[in-house]
Amino acid sequence: MSRDVLVVMQTSGAGWHRMSFEALAAGQKLAAEVGGTCSAAVVGEAGAIAPLAKELAGKKLATVWAVGDALLAQYTADGWVMALQQLVAEAKPGFVVFPHTYEVRDYAPALATRMGEVLIGDVTGFSVPEGGRPVFVRQWMQGKLNAEYQHAGGGVCFVSVQAGSFRADAVEDGAGEVKAFAPKMDAGGIRTKPGEAFREAAQTVDLSAAPVIVSVGRGIGEQENLEVVKELAEALGAELAASRPICDAGWLPMERQVGSSGQTVAPKLYLAVGISGAIQHLVGMKGAKTVIAINKDVDAPIFEVADIGVVGDLFEVVPALTKAIRAQKAG
């Protein structure tokens, strides 16, 4: 079994998806620990990816694969699976590492299936036991448990890494040789027709600039109860934000959603009320200077990123806090 690692980078517009270099850092670390080489691949239309491949050539990599074809100008799951299956056959890695992006979610499981494998997805870390196979950690129960996975059998091990789990600035510089790879592409095998990306309505709320945010999650229980947090936000002079389920239910507009599919915020204070702290929420608010979390469950993952954690019933704590803030402001 090969010990070499292949990292599949993701582009975004004319540049990189921000998580690509986190995956590259993970790939270099994995290669070092299993005793193999690390290579990277960039997929797209040949002319468009040439400057990106050149940039990768400045990293510590065995090979930089520039996987180019006109049919790869726009992302499709079929196109990516077709091209990458051939690349894996050519490069023969033991491990393929991806960033766990929405795009990777869309095609990596199909690529793994085509090769009789299973993607070990959304990995937060790994360790390599002496002389053994790597142990990959992923979350169960929305972060309440950690599960350790090992790949069995002699085939390729496919892994995607969670946002924020590896540091992009840990990528080692060096020199890599760029190799152009032209997969045999079949236009008939691309069954979906993708449209251009668009944004729904113009956003009227810009949470990214708000210095203080009070954010509410499903712990609030009912729409009528939102009043309790609205009063807190008002007393604090804060913007109101929410986790996805609150916006899904239509209790607050979509534009107040924080997380991977909503807004990314970096306030001085983020006060999370009745939010469990799923990774898709955390990626949107990890940049906050101070996080205060109010949750009745002492094991809620939100406490992992909180500076101050209040274990209690929000229906008791929030009104008491609002009252105290008002009293403080009244002097």
Added chain:
Amino acid sequence: MKIVVAVKQVPERDAVVRVAADGRGVDASDVSWTMNEPDAYALEEALQLKERAGSGEVVVLCAGPERVQSTLREALAKGADRAVHVVTPEEGEGSLGERDSLDVARLLAEAVRAESADLVLTGLQSDDLGAGQTGVVMAELLGVPHATLVLQVELLGSGSGAGGNSGIRVKRELEDGWMQHVEMPLPALLTVQSGGNRLRYATLMGIKKARQKEMREVEAAAAGKRVDEVVKVSPPTRVKRTEMLTGTAESIAAVLIERLRFEVKVL
């Protein structure tokens, strides 16, 4: 238009989860169960598609032990026409815990094949395992095109099912609030993201009718060899030092006021 919706039964969100005695799974003894949330949205989309088309059939599908029939019944009460239950043992050999995503997807794909559906819907991710891949793997096994993170589905052409249909156009979610339309022919598989619709509740009438609806049990094929193995499950260790406050609401509020004034400096 025949639509199969794969719904998974998962622990309630507020459930206290403990590691199983063997250290490789979840202790399910005290858990109460519910329908995986994105799957409820997938079911809703299927029911609305059928209503819009004016005809068709919605079949709900679940693999798991006896207990999953309560979730299938719930789907029937909301309006699904019939249910297929792929029966696996509660624990031990052949149970869901002993199968990897590829194996579970095989069980589900096998059942879908027997139905020759025009459209298969799954949730985008399960709340318990969070693998986020069973649907995409099923699409690959079934040899049909797919789209993930789907919020809305629109039928193109006459919308009358396999022959009369030119395909579908879906709205899918990209990162950071971006969206995209994708078109594809039928049959196809879509993994549904939450929030595309408002969920309906089961009515009393619906619950009553559900008792008469067909619940077909099929025996699960023997488990294949796992490609990945779960070697250990444990509660996460805290990395960051969080100052934890407990006590009466008033005493907590007093401490928070101090912090907000002198450390965070927002008061």
